[in-house]
Amino acid sequence: MQIGKKPTPAVVVMGVAGSGKSVVGRALAKALDARFVEGDILHPPENVARMASGLPLTDADREGWLDTIGKEIAHAAAGGEAVVAACSALKRAYRDRLRRHQVMPLAFIYLRIDPTTARLRVAGRKDHFMPASLVESQFADLERPADGEGALALDASLPIAELVGASLQFLLAGEPLR
Numbered sequence: 596m597q598i599g600k601k602p603t604p605a606v607v608v609m610g611v612a613g614s615g616k617s618v619v620g621r622a623l624a625k626a627l628d629a630r631f632v633e634g635d636i637l638h639p640p641e642n643v644a645r646m647a648s649g650l651p652l653t654d655a656d657r658e659g660w661l662d663t664i665g666k667e668i669a670h671a672a673a674g675g676e677a678v679v680a681a682c683s684a685l686k687r688a689y690r691d692r693l694r695r696h697q698v699m700p701l702a703f704i705y706l707r708i709d710p711t712t713a714r715l716r717v718a719g720r721k722d723h724f725m726p727a728s729l730v731e732s733q734f735a736d737l738e739r740p741a742d743g744e745g746a747l748a749l750d751a752s753l754p755i756a757e758l759v760g761a762s763l764q765f766l767l768a769g770e771p772l773r
């Protein structure tokens with residue numbers, strides 16, 4: 596989809612577990628008429644088993660998973676589709692790994708949240724493999740996006756509609772996306 600004269604957006608909604616990547620990403624994809632790529636369901640079974648058993652993923656565990664997501668984004672973009680992916684993308688190296696697969700610039704929406712709220716949200720979610728005990732490790736790994744990374748940081752406690760509105764504004768304003 597082409598929005599005005601801007602290029603078709605390719606966006607990653609990132610942040611720690613519980614920050615709202617899935618709900619915000621899905622709503623943003625709907626607003627953009629974009630393909631939604633859910634990172635959670637692209638983990639290999641061994642990653643899911645590791646998290647479910649209370650062990651955080653290592654850099655090595657995440658490599659193949661990031662490549663799968665990067666390729667999904669690139670595939671949609673190559674077909675001319677707008678695409679929104681939900682992926683924790685906690686470290687700079689992970690974001691660079693996602694970028695490596697792209698011909699087009701990749702924008703990031705970073706959902707900023709405090710540990711207590713994240714833990715409460717994850718604990719309150721009953722149908723998910725991620726235990727609340729792993730939230731602390733997510734913050735330990737988190738490297739906030741730096742200036743120049745093409746990221747918009749938003750307060751994850753805002754209502755979903757506001758988060759989507761601010762994301763759309765950022766994408767449509769054609770901020771430098773790399």
Ligand SMILES: Nc1ncnc2c1ncn2[C@@H]1O[C@H](COP(=O)(O)OP(=O)(O)OP(=O)(O)O)[C@@H](O)[C@H]1O
Pocket residue numbers: 610611612613614615616617618619635681683716717719720725751752753754755758
């Ligand atoms: N802005 C928000 N306001 C209120 N509740 C929210 C908001 N964003 C997300 N939530 C709720 O918090 C919980 C976690 O959201 P969600 O599953 O989207 O997070 P996530 O970042 O995708 O987590 P994970 O990476 O663990 O899958 C859900 O119950 C969701 O409904």
Ligand SMILES: O=C(O)[C@H](O)[C@@H](O)[C@H](O)[C@H](O)CO
Pocket residue numbers: 611612613634635652657683684685723725
């Ligand atoms: O990088 C990671 O540690 C994982 O990808 C997690 O973030 C999960 O995908 C997700 O958040 C589970 O709820």
